[in-house]
Amino acid sequence: MLIQKKSKPIHNKPQLYHGHTIIELKNVHSGSRERIEADNTFTLGIDNHLLQSGYANNSPFANADWRSSVMHRKLIGGILLFDNEIKAVNGVLPTTMPGGVKMVANGSYGVSNNSNVTEMGTFNANESSFSAAALSYVYDWGTDQANSGRDISCVCLTSDTGGYVGYGNSTSQVAMSTKKNLFENQSTSDLAGSVAALVIGNDLYYTAFEATTSFTLHKIQSKIGKISLFDFESIESVAIPSEINSTNKYVYATDGGKFIVIPRDNIASNFKVGLFDPVQKTWETYTIPSGFSISGGNFQRVRPVPGGVYDNEQEHMVFFDDLTNVINIGLGGYVVPINDDLFIGTNGRIFDKSSGETYLTNASISLANNPYCATLLSKNRIMINSSVGRNSLYLATVNNLDEPVTKTASQTMKVTYTVTPAA
Numbered sequence: 001m002l003i004q005k006k007s008k009p010i011h012n013k014p015q016l017y018h019g020h021t022i023i024e025l026k027n028v029h030s031g032s033r034e035r036i037e038a039d040n041t042f043t044l045g046i047d048n049h050l051l052q053s054g055y056a057n058n059s060p061f062a063n064a065d066w067r068s069s070v071m072h073r074k075l076i077g078g079i080l081l082f083d084n085e086i087k088a089v090n091g092v093l094p095t096t097m098p099g100g101v102k103m104v105a106n107g108s109y110g111v112s113n114n115s116n117v118t119e120m121g122t123f124n125a126n127e128s129s130f131s132a133a134a135l136s137y138v139y140d141w142g143t144d145q146a147n148s149g150r151d152i153s154c155v156c157l158t159s160d161t162g163g164y165v166g167y168g169n170s171t172s173q174v175a176m177s178t179k180k181n182l183f184e185n186q187s188t189s190d191l192a193g194s195v196a197a198l199v200i201g202n203d204l205y206y207t208a209f210e211a212t213t214s215f216t217l218h219k220i221q222s223k224i225g226k227i228s229l230f231d232f233e234s235i236e237s238v239a240i241p242s243e244i245n246s247t248n249k250y251v252y253a254t255d256g257g258k259f260i261v262i263p264r265d266n267i268a269s270n271f272k273v274g275l276f277d278p279v280q281k282t283w284e285t286y287t288i289p290s291g292f293s294i295s296g297g298n299f300q301r302v303r304p305v306p307g308g309v310y311d312n313e314q315e316h317m318v319f320f321d322d323l324t325n326v327i328n329i330g331l332g333g334y335v336v337p338i339n340d341d342l343f344i345g346t347n348g349r350i351f352d353k354s355s356g357e358t359y360l361t362n363a364s365i366s367l368a369n370n371p372y373c374a375t376l377l378s379k380n381r382i383m384i385n386s387s388v389g390r391n392s393l394y395l396a397t398v399n400n401l402d403e404p405v406t407k408t409a410s411q412t413m414k415v416t417y418t419v420t421p422a423a
Contacts, residue, residue: 015042015422021155021399024414025407028143034411038155038399045095045394046075048379049159060390066185072135072419074185076396077109078163079121079139079417083150085400095380095394097167099341099354104171105146105413107139108163117362118145118172120164124414134420141413147171151404157417161185161392167342168350168359175348179364182336182344188387196253198278199377205278207238207259211249214239215261217278241283244274253375253383329358336365336384337376338393 019040026033050060060066066074081104086094097103107121114122124138137157148171164180197206204220219234240249246263254260254275261274275284331345338344341353346365351358375383380391399417407413 017042017419018422019157019397019399019417019419022414022416022418023152023155023401023405024416025405025411026414027410028412029410034405036401036403036405038401040155040157040397040399041093042397043093043095043395045158045380045396048095048381049075049390049392049394051379051381051390060186063185063187069185072130073109073160075159076135076157076419077137077160078158079107079137079415080156080158080163080167080395081105081146081152081415082154082156082167083148083152083404085153086156086395086398093395093398094339096339096391097342097393097395098339099352101167102148102150102170103167104148104150104152104407105141106163106166107415109137109160111164113145113176115176116172116174117169117176118147119166119169120176120362121145121413121415127416134418136416136418138414138416141407143409143412146407146413147409149406151406153401153404155399155401155415155417156395157397157419158395159392162394165363165393166361167393168352168361170357170359173360175360176362179348179362181366182363182392183366183389184392186389188389196251196259196375197383198253198257198259198375199383200257200279205259207251209250209252210264211240211251211261212247215251219278238276238281241274241285243285244272246271331358334365334374336374336382338391339376 019042021036021038021040023036024033025035060074080097082097082101083104084101086098086101088094103119105119105121107123110123110125111120112122113120121139121141124140127136127138129136161180161182161184164176165182169175195206195208197204199205206218206220207215214237217236217238219236240261244261244263246265248264250262250264252260252262257277257279259276259278261276263271263273272285272287275286276282277284329343329345329349329351330347331343331349331351332347334346335343335351336345338350343351343353344361344363344365345351348361348363348365349358350361350363377383377388380394382389382391
């Protein structure tokens, strides 16, 4: 039996809890066993998830189903195994999977799996145990599961929803027959009807979708995550550059802290879009490369996504950091950002911008209304039109192994993740 044990990691936030992972691999032919143990670090994932969003009433406790659920099941009732370490950036661990990393396996509280989705394991209710002294989550994978051929280098806890949805079934290339809403058990209310909205510093900016020669810009001096006595609002009219050659236009938000103005009328090629900076009150205009066209008045055709424009008919994304880089990604009609590299479409596919690859997940996308315009906010929050949702795919913990391990088709795998109060 091979045993590995990792020393306690350096924490990048005050640790209220201690997490410990045991991975057990058993060869069903020889009976040999391999046991790997490691300690984790809690990230800010749970803190961010519990942050209430005053304007959109997005406190988790606003949802009756969430309130009535067992807290530890909702917050850390999912598990994710990755092929690479999750590394800190500027001394802080990320709270979503970075681009370029692949999920090897996943599991969710109460879920059993005997489907063709080989990444998904089975929650072991008999061996799991929960008390005031310790929370132990046990998951099993059979000989035909989690055999990606890639290393397992990191184990993370996530929400039960995040553990079910996962970061992409890159090995099986299929999805669970039952999808789970990425924003399950979340209740929101719109800011002000159908609007595009941005949070920049301490201010909220929003404007209506449709415009002609100008649009009305609203500014409220308060963070989305807080309710303030000083929520004063200013309103001004913003003239749209005349070179955006369309009578009617749509105004959306991007993750770069700017609004994007897109023509609504039929334009076959070489049309222009505008980016407006609400802080500096400046415009930039861009000509979209030839071969990219829109059909006016059809909301299904053109969708903005963080950093670019998405064309549903051609299934192309154009990133504004490289306007000549047109990538066929096939994510369906709408796209929701997870972080700067990862995007999930309404067909359940996840796109990794850093690698250019897409994989099916077990996700469905629904939040108050269809994601005509999805903007990535801070602290794992996503604004869809005028509603704010919390990303259930957060990483609550990061447990990097000293030495990576690889599961084979001759082995079963059991992962026990135990959380106790910090000493």
